[in-house]
Amino acid sequence: QVQLVESGGGSVQAGGSLRLSCAASGRTFSIRAMGWFRQASGKEREFVAAIVWSDGTTSYADSVKGRFTISRDNAKNAVYLQMNSLKPEDTAVYYCAGTRRYYISRAGSEYDYWGQGTRVTVSS
Numbered sequence: 001q002v003q004l005v006e007s008g009g010g011s012v013q014a015g016g017s018l019r020l021s022c023a024a025s026g027r028t029f030s031i032r033a034m035g036w037f038r039q040a041s042g043k044e045r046e047f048v049a050a051i052v053w054s055d056g057t058t059s060y061a062d063s064v065k066g067r068f069t070i071s072r073d074n075a076k077n078a079v080y081l082q083m084n085s086l087k088p089e090d091t092a093v094y095y096c097a098g099t100r101r102y103y104i105s106r107a108g109s110e111y112d113y114w115g116q117g118t119r120v121t122v123s124s
Contacts, residue, residue: 002026002113004096009118012086016122020081022096022115030112031098034079036070037108038092038120047106048094049081059104064090086122093117 008020024031035050049060049070058070069082079096097111105111 002028002031002098004098004113004115006094006096006115006118009094009120011121011123014086014088014122014124016086017082017084018086018120020083020094020096020118020120022079022081024077024079024098024113028077030100032102033099033104034070034072035097035099035104035106035111036079036081037095037097037111038090039095039117040089040092043092045095045108047108050104050106051079052104057104059106061106083120086120088122088124091120091122093119 003025005023033052036048037045038048039045047061051058051070051072067085072079095117096115098113099111
């Protein structure tokens with residue numbers, strides 16, 4: 001099995017920055033790509049960003065492109081989400097997810113492992 005633990009959430013004013021971290025443990029060799037998803041209150045979960053472990057290929061939702069950066073540290077089995085220029089609409093619980101598939105997917109259903117989530121609140 002794989003365990004994913006997120007950290008780094010918190011409260012920030014609009015325009016501020018936060019860095020989320022996700023530490024993977026267990027059978028991490030089975031993970032091919034990692035993603036970040038978020039779910040705002042009363043809304044469906046949505047894709048934010050993803051990265052392929054092997055070559056660092058990334059993908060972003062249009063809503064965060066240019067503001068968020070996903071990165072990984074293979075040696076630490078960790079993935080990060082640097083969030084800059086935060087907006088109130090970025091407020092959500094952010095989830096780290098891992099997939100065994102050899103491609104980046106924006107569908108949460110194609111991810112096999114999930115963290116417990118970390119809350120991000122952006123005030124105006």
